[in-house]
Amino acid sequence: MDASLLARLTDTYRDLHAHPELSGQEVRTAALAATWLRENGFDVTEGVGGTGVLGLLRRGEGPAVLLRADMDALPVAEETGLAWASEVAGVMHACGHDVHVTCLLGAASELAADPAWSGTLVLLLQPAEETVSGARAMVADDLAGRVPRPDVVLGQHVAPLPAGMLGLRAGAAFAASDSLRVTLWGRGGHGSRPETTVDPVVMAAATVLRLQGIVAREVAGTQTAVVTVGAVHAGSAPNIIPDHAELLVNVRTYDEAVRERVLGAVSRIVHAEAAASGAPREPEVDPTESAPAVVNDAAATERVRSALAGVVGAGRVVEPGPVTGSEDVGVLAQALGAPLVFWLLGGADPAAFAGASTPEELVRVVGTLPSNHSPHFAPVPDPTLSVGVAALVAGARAWLSA
Numbered sequence: 001m002d003a004s005l006l007a008r009l010t011d012t013y014r015d016l017h018a019h020p021e022l023s024g025q026e027v028r029t030a031a032l033a034a035t036w037l038r039e040n041g042f043d044v045t046e047g048v049g050g051t052g053v054l055g056l057l058r059r060g061e062g063p064a065v066l067l068r069a070d071m072d073a074l075p076v077a078e079e080t081g082l083a084w085a086s087e088v089a090g091v092m093h094a095c096g097h098d099v100h101v102t103c104l105l106g107a108a109s110e111l112a113a114d115p116a117w118s119g120t121l122v123l124l125l126q127p128a129e130e131t132v133s134g135a136r137a138m139v140a141d142d143l144a145g146r147v148p149r150p151d152v153v154l155g156q157h158v159a160p161l162p163a164g165m166l167g168l169r170a171g172a173a174f175a176a177s178d179s180l181r182v183t184l185w186g187r188g189g190h191g192s193r194p195e196t197t198v199d200p201v202v203m204a205a206a207t208v209l210r211l212q213g214i215v216a217r218e219v220a221g222t223q224t225a226v227v228t229v230g231a232v233h234a235g236s237a238p239n240i241i242p243d244h245a246e247l248l249v250n251v252r253t254y255d256e257a258v259r260e261r262v263l264g265a266v267s268r269i270v271h272a273e274a275a276a277s278g279a280p281r282e283p284e285v286d287p288t289e290s291a292p293a294v295v296n297d298a299a300a301t302e303r304v305r306s307a308l309a310g311v312v313g314a315g316r317v318v319e320p321g322p323v324t325g326s327e328d329v330g331v332l333a334q335a336l337g338a339p340l341v342f343w344l345l346g347g348a349d350p351a352a353f354a355g356a357s358t359p360e361e362l363v364r365v366v367g368t369l370p371s372n373h374s375p376h377f378a379p380v381p382d383p384t385l386s387v388g389v390a391a392l393v394a395g396a397r398a399w400l401s402a
Contacts, residue, residue: 001106001110001386001389001390005106005109005110006385006386009102009103009105009106009385009389010381010382010385012032012036012102012105013098013099013102013381013385014083014084014381015032015084016029016032016093016098016101016102017082017084017085017086017093017098018084018085018086018087019086019087019088020073020074020086020088020091020092020093020098021071021072021073021088021091022072022073022074022075022091023072023127023128023129023130023131023133023134024050024051024072024127024128024131024133024134025051025072026051026071026072026127026128027051029051029071029101029125030046030051030052030053030071030125030127031046033053033071033101033104033105033125034046034053034055036105036108036109037053037055037105037108037123040057040108040109040112040113041057041112042055042056042057042108042112042123043055043056043057043058045146048138048141048143048146049126049127049134049136049137049138049139049140049141049143050127050128050134050137051071051127052124052125052126052127052134052137052138052141053123053124053125054122054123054124054125054143054146054147055108055122055123055124055125056120056121056122056123056147057108057111057112057120057121057123058120059117059118059119059120059121060118060119061118061119062117062118062119062120062400063119063120063151063152063399063400064119064120064121064122064147064148064149064150064151065119065120065121065122065150065151065152065154065395065396065399065400066122066123066124066147066150066152066153066154066332066336066338067104067107067121067122067123067124067154067155067392067395067396068104068123068124068125068126068153068154068155068329068332069097069100069101069103069104069123069124069125069126069155070097070100070101070125070126070127070129070134070329071097071100071101071125071126071127071129072097072127072128072129072130072131072134073086073088073091073092073093073094073095073097073098073130074091074092074093074094074095074130074373075090075091076090076091076092076094076373076374076375077089077090077092077375078092078094078375079375079376080375080376080377080378082378092375094372094373094374094375094377095130095372095373095377096157096158096159096347096372096377096379097129099158099345099347099379099384099385099388100155100156100157100158100388101125102385102388103156103345103385103388103389103391103392104123104125104392106385106388106389106392107123107389107392107393107396108123110389110393111393111396111397111400114393114397116401117397117400117401118400119399119400120148121396121400122147122148122150124138124147124332126138126328126329126332129327129328129329131289132177132289132290132291132326132328133289133328134328135291135328135329135330135331135332135335136328136331138332139331139332139335143332143335143336144335144336147336149336149337149338150336150338151338151339151399152297152300152338152339152340152341152399153329153332153333153336153338153339153340153341154304154340154341154342154392154395154396155329155341155342155343156342156343156344156345156388156391156392157327157342157343157344157345158344158345158346158347158372158379158384158388159320159344159345159346159347159372160346160347160348160366160369160370160371160372160377161318161320161344161345161346161347161348161362161366162346162348162349162350162352162353162362163346163347163348163349163350163379163380163382163383163384163387164312164316164346164350164383164387165312165316165317165318165346166308166311166312166316166317166318166343166344166345166346166387166391167317167318167319167320167343167344167346168296168301168304168305168308168317168318168319168320168341168343168344169296169301169319169320169321169322170296170297170298170301170302171295171296171298172254172255172293172294172295172322173293173294173295173296173322173323173342174293174294174322174323174325174326174327174330174342175224175226175252175253175254175293175322175323175324175325175326176251176252176253176254176256176259176290176291176292176293176326177250177251177252177289177290177291177326178250178251178253178259178263178287178289178290179248179249179250179251179287179288179289179290180248180249180250180251180263180266180285180286180287180288181246181247181248181249181284181285181286181288182207182246182247182248182249182266182270182283182284182285182286183244183245183246183283183284183286184200184203184204184207184244184245184246184247184270184273184274184279184283185200185243185244185274185279185280185281185282185283185284186198186199186200186201186203186241186242186243186244186245186277186279186280187243187280188240188241188242188243189240189241190239190240190241191238191239191240191241192239194241197241198277198278198279198280199241199277200234200241200242200243200244200245200279201234201235201241201242201245202277203245203273203274203277203279204232204234204245204247206273206276206277207247207269207270207273208229208232208247210269210273211227211229211249211266211269212227214227214262214265214266214269215227215262218261218262218265219258219261219262223254223255223258224252224253224254224255224258224322224324225251225252225253225258225259225262226250226251226252226253226324227249227250227251227262227266228249228250228251228252229247229248229249230248230249230250231246231247231248232245232246232247232248233245233246234246248288249266251263251266252324252326253293254293254322255293256293259293266285267285270283270285271283291326291327291328291330291331292330292331292334293326293330294326294327294329294330294340294342295330295340296340296341296342297339297340297341299339300339300340300341301341303341303398303399304341304343304395304398305317306398307394307395307397307398308343308391308394308395310394311387311390311391311394312387312391318359318362320344323344325372327342329342330342341395343391345384345387345388345391346384346387347379347380347384348366348369348379348380349380352365352368352369353365
């Protein structure tokens with residue numbers, strides 16, 4: 001990458017970081033991306049699935065490769081102290097999607113300037129990943145009719161690995177995520193006369209504790225699941241027993257059979273606790289968000305692994321293990337009937353890892369650093385951006401140059 005492109009990308013990254021936009025509101029980011037793609041000769045379609053952007057560059061016969069980046073930020077108040085910190089109160093690129101967009105635009109410039117490939121390059125900038133709704137929205141907005149069926153879908157996610165290192169895993173790489181809103185119905189009344197009520201707060205407390213037994217007692221030790229009750233809402237005063245309570249529950253799994261078993265157990269426990277409390281009506285278990293596990297195709301992953309090794313060196317493409325975080329990029333690959341390869345892009349200051357010479361030491365240091373979704377999360381632009389661009393370009397060329 002020449003110095004002028006890197007300088008422009010660095011300025012673009014800082015601009016995107018300073019102007020984050022929440023899920024479904026990525027108007028400025030989408031316009032910036034669309035302008036960049038048009039400057040590089042791409043046919044651009046805007047407004048796909050809301051604010052999604054598609055860019056197509058056709059070079060005759062050959063494979064089709066889709067590169068994807070997400071655009072949205074989080075409702076997090078930034079505390080990094082960066083000179084280019086968010087200028088939007090309470091909103092921050094705390095998950096690195098500004099890095100993803102910047103790297104994709106850099107890859108667009110690099111690949112557009114390279115005459116040594118043929119086929120079709122599809123660049124997809126997706127809204128609303130944080131609410132795991134953006135990929136489905138683009139699919140519903142005739143994504144399959146707007147782009148050729150790709151031979152592979154490629155993408156990356158910045159993480160607190162050392163900048164200059166990449167993490168790639170075949171098979172289940174990111175967990176499925178299912179979020180539920182559980183409403184428990186009681187009978188309200190005065191706090192001094194609990195015998196005239198059915199207390200949904202007690203019902204909710206019993207349910208929260210019981211849900212923790214799913215992973216401990218219903219999932220095999222060789223399998224993985226996480227059940228989190230992230231919010232409990234009930235009541236308005238200390239002497240009033242309310243008529244309902246609400247739980248917000250999240251489930252993470254890798255295996256579809258485990259996923260079905262855990263979700264079934266959540267529903268069973270919720271209904272059983274309501275019955276045990278004498279609830280006057282059935283509880284409600286409503287799905288609110290869902291994304292399948294990100295499963296990297298084995299053969300395609302090995303092909304990409306060789307390409308990435310050419311960027312950073314074989315010893316710096318590491319096996320990160322399964323990530324319990326979630327991503328909706330798999331929705332795109334499934335809808336388009338294409339193999340998926342999705343890797344981790346190191347974004348942490350390499351100086352923090354001085355002396356960490358073993359995988360165990362690497363993991364220990366990662367655990368001390370601000371992670372994605374932290375108000376302190378701040379990938380270093382150099383060499384994160386240049387490596388991220390090179391990784392996407394190398395991955396695409398592994399198909400387009402074939």
